[in-house]
Each structure stands twice: as structure tokens, then as C-alpha cells.
Amino acid sequence: MAPPELIPIAYEPHGRTEAIGHYTGGQFLASVTYAFPEGFRLDEGWEEQKRLYAVLHLFDAEGHYRDSQIWCAGSWAEQQLDPDGADSVLSRARARLATMLRSLPRRTYTDIAIRPFQLTVDGVFFGLVAKEDDDGPWAELYPDHLGFGEPWDGRYDT
Numbered sequence: 757m758a759p760p761e762l763i764p765i766a767y768e769p770h771g772r773t774e775a776i777g778h779y780t781g782g783q784f785l786a787s788v789t790y791a792f793p794e795g796f797r798l799d800e801g802w803e804e805q806k807r808l809y810a811v812l813h814l815f816d817a818e819g820h821y822r823d824s825q826i827w828c829a830g831s832w833a834e835q836q837l838d839p840d841g842a843d844s845v846l847s848r849a850r851a852r853l854a855t856m857l858r859s860l861p862r863r864t865y866t867d868i869a870i871r872p873f874q875l876t877v878d879g880v881f882f883g884l885v886a887k888e889d890d891d892g893p894w895a896e897l898y899p900d901h902l903g904f905g906e907p908w909d910g911r912y913d914t
Contacts, residue, residue: 759886759893762819762869766910769865772902773912775853776868779860782816783868786857788849790832791899793879803833808845809899810853811882813873821873827852828878867910874898 765785767776775786788810796805812825829852830845838844857863872895874883886895894905902912 757893758888759895760908762871763884763895763904764869764908764910767865767867775857777863777865779863783870784812784814784860785868786812786853787900788853789900791880794881804831806832808849810849812856815870819870824875825856826877
């Protein structure tokens with residue numbers, strides 16, 4: 757059995773899917789997430805390679821991918837210099853994401869259903885990839901590493 761064409765993602769307040777829903781133009785999926793560039797190797801100074809992104813993906817009402825806004829706030833190394841400060845990497849990423857979300861007219865936070873998509877920005881892979889293996893069909897959101905599968909109710913596994 758193949759994954760469904762539309763992958764449901766459940767809105768979870770205060771969880772990893774707290775910034776998803778609908779707006780006048782369709783659906784959105786947003787997050788603040790750390791990511792490594794493709795081909796990353798641990799011996800290359802992981803603290804500088806691990807980067808924090810504010811991410812907003814936009815979809816039409818039928819779940820087709822439209823566009824993304826992806827902004828790098830800085831590296832893990834920078835975050836460790838001022839982990840709790842108002843100008844920390846994490847604070848900057850959260851502020852940028854809030855600005856991105858405020859730009860969506862008539863936004864409501866709720867469950868969504870989107871089709872697989874993929875893109876690479878700054879050497880980092882972003883997307884929702886549908887797969888099938890011996891255990892059955894599943895989908896994974898990158899770089900967040902949220903897995904979705906049967907019973908396809910929108911709940912994720914990490």
C-alpha cells in the first residue's frame with residue numbers, strides 16, 4: 757500500500773506542529789528548526805554547521821506546494837555564546853517566524869493535509885517525503901524529522 761496523496765498533519769498546540777493551519781491563500785506549515793547541510797561530516801566542526809532556521813511553507817487549499825520562506829538565524833555555536841539572551845539565535849528565529857506568520861491574512865491554527873514536496877536551501881534539505889519500505893508506507897518532514905504513518909491521522913512520531 758502506498759502513502760496517501762495528501763498527508764494529514766495534526767495541529768498540536770505547544771507541540772512540534774503548533775504553527776500549522778489555514779489562511780486566505782491556502783495552508784501553511786511553519787517551524788523553528790535546527791538543521792545540518794547535506795553531506796555534513798562530524799569532523800568538520802558541527803557547532804558551526806548546525807544552523808537554526810525559521811521556516812514557513814505555503815500550500816494551496818488542495819495541499820499543492822506553492823512557496824517557502826526560509827531564514828537562517830545563526831549557528832549552534834552562536835547560540836551557545838548567548839543562550840538565554842534577547843538577541844540569541846533562538847530568539848531571533850522565533851521573532852522572524854512570528855513576523856512571517858503575521859503576514860498571513862486570516863490565519864487559523866488547525867489540522868492540514870499537504871502533498872509531498874522538497875527543496876534545498878543553503879545546502880539543507882527541506883520537504884515532506886513519502887516513502888514505502890518493508891514496514892509499510894510512511895512520510896517524513898525534513899529537517900524536523902517528524903514521521904507520519906498509519907493510521908494517517910496526522911499524529912507524528914520522532
